[in-house]
Amino acid sequence: MFEVKEFPDFSWSLTRHKVVLDCQRKYGYDYYVSHNGWLKYNVAPIAQHAYRLKKLQHLPMFFGKIVHELIEETIKEIMYTHTLPSANSLVERARKMLNDAYITSKYQYDTWAAKPNKHNMFFDIYYHGELDKEAVSVYQGRLASIFENFLNSHTVQELMTKGQQLDIKPPEQFRFIMIDDVKVFLVMDLLYQDVETGQWVIVDWKTGKSSEADRQQLALYAYYLQEKMDVPLEDILVRNEYLLANNHVETTLELFDIENLLYIFTQSTQYMKQFQADVLTNEPYELEAFAQTEFVEKCDKCNYKEICLK
Known part of the structure; x- marks a missing residue:
């Protein structure tokens, strides 16, 4: 049964590791401020706001996400029917997913804002009102070769x-x-x-x-x-x-690869625990304890730029 907790459980992933090294403040928003932001009641407005921002989709990441989804579906098709779809059919499905995400982002803000984990909102549309046409053209142009290469891949x-x-x-x-x-x-x-x-x-x-x-x-x-x-x-x-x-x-x-991974894990978790005010509950320190990145050029592409403390 799902339990609402005041603070998130402490956990680790390579993605989380990369975030905290990239920007402590973003790490704070991602894993603490946005906690419980999916709830409609008995939750701070800043948590809801941060959770919505956390769910903003950058086009390159969304492109990778839908390709992975279609690959996973194709692998299941291989498992159960031992047949392959055509590259064209995969391209069309991917284009539809991109178009649907664009429509929601452009014209259905309230739908996304109510359930940001169920609907898509592109970062560029949220902040700038439109996607970069050149970037869209680049990723649309990659679809055919990506799926052809997948179907012909060694695996x-x-x-x-x-x-x-x-x-x-x-x-x-x-x-x-x-x-x-x-x-x-x-x-x-x-x-x-x-x-x-x-x-x-x-x-x-x-x-x-x-x-x-x-x-x-x-x-x-x-x-x-x-x-x-x-x-x-x-x-x-x-x-x-x-x-x-x-x-x-x-x-x-090699064994070295495993030892190196475990070393990274140990050093990374120790680094993350410096933000815990209470190690038992994983209650964090105040957001000001999470330093902003020194590379301010990254801030323009950060999901949280409209609420990040300056």
Whole structure:
């Protein structure tokens, strides 16, 4: 049963780690001020306001979100019917999702404001009244190649050719793990096992460029398999599918990768706990204790710029 708590539970994720390093103030709004902002009654107006701002969608992130949603649906289609949709059908569905989000953002403010977790609002429309036409053109132009590359990717071809040899695990099973009594959230795109060889494969789909954090993310997933399913590290193959560049990178991780991940986790959680006024309830210090970023150019793209204390 859902329980309303005055303060959020303390938890960790790589996303949360990146936010607190990027801007403490944004971290404060994301994980403390906006807490309970989804409630309609018995909640401070600033919490509701911050929660709405937290839900603003930046076009690149929304683009990646809908691509991942359609990929997940396609993987399920492969699991149950062993068939693939056409790239054109995926493109049309993605365009509809983009158009629907645009209509809600442009013409249905009250609908979004009432339930910001159920409806979409683009950051640029909220703050500037319109999307950047050049950016829209760029992302619309990527749809065809992204889905063509996905359908022809190494992973999809393996799923189609090996068929019943692969045991695909439903992604909703893998959402969090406990590390040192801290709930660590993760979202694994795809996990399957070759039942003949015993090898496990973790796949992460990327719609943008590669980064150093990609390996850390895969290391977290591999650690999950080690701890929750008792899978030896040498039996785990990790793979990034870069759909924009149309290539994939796969490897087996080393013990160092896991140790590095756990080191980051330990240092990161210690850093985050400096904002706790009460370690038992996770009550935070006042917002002024969360420093604003020194890189003020980032503020123009920040969801909270209209309420951030100056």
